[in-house]
Amino acid sequence: MRIVIANQKGGVGKTTTAVNLAAALALMGDRVLLVDADAQANASIGVGLINREPNLYHVLIGTASLSEAVYPTEVEGLYCLPSSPDLIGVDAEIKGTPGWEYRLRDVLRGTDYDWVIIDTPPSLGTLTILALTAADKVIIPVQAEYYALEGLGQLLETLKYVVNLLNPRLELLGVLVAMYDRRIRLSREVYAELRRYFGDKLFKAVIPRNVKLAEAPSFGKPGVIYDPTSRGARAYMELAKEIRHAKVKSLR
Template structure:
C-alpha cells in the first residue's frame, strides 16, 4: 500500500507546491509510482505538472463529493512520470458542500483506499489554511512533510501547525505524525537563515531532513512552462536537491 503524505504549512508562500511537485518528480526519478493530489483551489500543482486546469472535465472536487473515483480523474505528468489528481476553482465550492455530507473529513481517505495498492507514494498538496480540505488531507495521511523557510515568522507558523497536527492525531487520525521539516529557499549567505536552521536542528533533531533546498531561479521559472523544476533543468542546484530529497524520503520510509 502507498505511503500517504501531506505537504502542509499554514503559512503561505513557503514553497509547499514547489516541494509537492518536485518531490513527486524526484520520487518518480527514483522509479517510484507516485500520485500527486492537488487540494488547493488555485490549482498551482496541477498547472506545474503540465495539466491545464481550465480544460478539466473532472477533478478532485468530484472525488470529494462522491461523483467520481480517483482513477476516473487522474491525469499524467508526462515530463516527470507521475500521476496527478488535479484541481481547479470548482474545489472552492467543496468547502460548502462537504459541510452537509457524512464523515466529511474522511472523504479523501475513503477515495484513496481504492487506489492505494497502485502507488508507492501519494503526496497531497494542501492549501495554506486549516480548512475542511486540509483536514481531509491530514485525515488521509500517514504523515506530514513541512516545508519552511528559515525565517523568524516561519517558526511562529510552525508552532501553530504542530498544534493542529496534535489535535488531528488525538481526535481523527491516530496514525498522523510529522515525518520531517524541509528547509527550502535557503540562502547560506544570510546569517539569520543559518541561525534559524541551527535552532530547528536543536529543537527537532532528526525530524529535520538532511537535504536543504537552495533558493534557485530555475525552480521558480519551471511552473511557467508547465514543468516540475526537476524536469525543466535537471542540472540546476534546485533539481539536484529535490532528487536528493526523493532519495532521502525513500530511505526514511524504509526505516519507519
C-alpha cells in the same frame, strides 16, 4: 506511503515541494500520485494540467470516480489528481455531512501507488483537514527566515487534533527548509534553531533559493525535469533519496 505537505503560512514552498518531490520519486522509478488539494491549482499547473475536468472537486462530491480524475503527466510514473477553482465550493458541499473528514481517505483507499503526495492550501480549513486525515506522514516546509517558527505552534496543535480525533497513524516525517539563502547569515541562524528544535526531524536535504525552481511552473514542468542540473533540482533529488531511504529503513 501517503505524505501531506502542510503549513498554513503562505508561500513557504509547499507546492514546489509537492511537485518536485513527487516528480523526483517518479524519476527514481516509483509510481506516484500527486494530489492537488488547493483551489489555487498551482501543483496541477506545475505538472502541466490546467482546468481539467473531472478533478478532485468532482471526486470529493461523488460525481466522478478517482480513475476518471487521475491524469498522466509528462513524467513517467507520475500521475496527478488535479484541482481547479471549483474546489472552493467543496466546503459548502461537504462540510457538515457526517464523516466529511474521511472523504479523501475513502477516495484513496485501495490505490496501489508507491507514494501519494498531497499539496494543501495555506490554511487549516476543510481541505487541509481532509488531506491530514488521508495521510500517514506530514512534511512541513519552512523558510529559513526570522519568522519561520511563528505559526508552527498552531500547525502542531492542528496535527495533534487530527491525530487524536481523526487519524491516529499520522506522523511527522520531517521539517524541510525550502528556500535557503546561504548568503544570508540569518538563514544559518534559523537553520541552527530549527535543528535544535526538531533534531533529526529536520531533513538533511536543504532546498536552496534557486530561480530554476521558480521558472519551471510557467513551462508546466517540475523543476527536476525543467533543469535537472540546477541546484534546486539536485536538492529535491536528495530529499527524495532521503525519504526513500527512511522508508526502506522503517520496513526493516
